[in-house]
Amino acid sequence: MKTALLIDEDQVVRESLARWLRQTGLAVIEAADGETGMALALAKKPDLILCDQLAPRCNGFQLCRFLRAQPDALPRPRIVLTTSGGFGVDRQGALEAGADEHLVKPIFQHDLVLLLESFRGNGGTSFTTITTQPRRAKPPGEAAEPLGDGVIPPGPMSVRFWGVRGSLPTPGPSTVYYGGNTSCVEVRADGQLIILDAGTGIRGLGLKLAEEFQETPLSMTLLISHTHWDHIQGLPFFDAAYHSRNRLRILGYEGAQAGLKSLLSGQMESPYFPVGLQQMPGHIVVEELKDSTFHLGPVEVKSMFVNHPGICVGYRINASGGSVAYLPDNEPYQRYKFHTAHPEFSDTTEFLAYGQRMDQKLADFVRDVDVLILDAQYDLAEYQARVGWGHGCVDDAVALAAQACVKRLFLFHHDPSHDDEKVTRMAEWGRQFVTTLNESVKVDAAREGLEVILKPTAAAEGALQ
């Protein structure tokens, strides 16, 4: 083993790993994103690759699958996927994709050395140093090719909840007020119709659009946070996708197991559904995103990978009328790292510091947003029993919103076992908790049918439900 390739967006992580790798006699080359990393892997043929599972522009699973599929291009390198999370399903996904090992951050020098020793066998000891600069990021504006066409009549920016439930649809008398449909939120801004996730709530949106626009052709963008069922299962029932006059762009990131298009098509294969994705009469395009900032017409959209099993992102929409952030599934790192640290093996303080730094990035991502829609599936006591499930609690959602000076927080992804009374109590606790923090975030529980008009005029204020 002579050369190691490090792929991680986080410079702090890269610096310490590179130092330790060099101390073992390895030459180290670095990349801040997966695409650059892939190019370096093919050009430099490293013996060891450490790649962040959530590397931007080409995630670790993708990189692994691609390299393993071309044994001629690259002699078999050792590949280690690294992750901030540590969900069991991710380790399984990494090994299935062809990784030799899967390490949870923060990574300690001792663990890295042990791993290298296990790889090294009788390997050589003489290494040369190669220094390669990470590719320069595109300057802002260069990547911004507009993706959508505006069709929505001018008006204030609005947010409407069509599905607020997590995990599983839960219709019935105990969920009438908040609703039982899974994740779907409609945002209208600057002429763009943007749909966040396609849980079962998207069915109601389709019916409403048909009523509102009738025969007028529609151009819509559907942003997928991830492909767990509760975020895609309504798509086969989205009326607007059944009219050839309509155009639907589906945007998201490649999943842990396969591409976005094959995952979306998979749930519509004949054993599960009578109409395939390609057979839907609407003009449907599925595009995998690489950049974390892109534009839909004049609207700027930013994405950020969050702590949830597999590949999952949150979106932030910045428009002329305001800003909305949508993070339907997320487990804050700090509390998670506290619970998963093993004091007998490692330093809990270091785990906590790492978690704090990661949560700070999330706070920066949602800073000053007008509306934050955030995973608050559990109350604190429930969370303690579900650490590592990929979801958060009310207390952490409120604390994040307060830290980031968010104006309005909507608790989202309600647990299927929570009835209306329980969700109301959780929202009340959230409001109480805000006052104990001495902050002014307005806290509510998201509910189906609720429309929020940003910066409302006097007339629009009256229409607010």
Ligand SMILES: [Zn+2]
């Ligand atoms: Zn979910």
Ligand SMILES: [Zn+2]
């Ligand atoms: Zn999920």
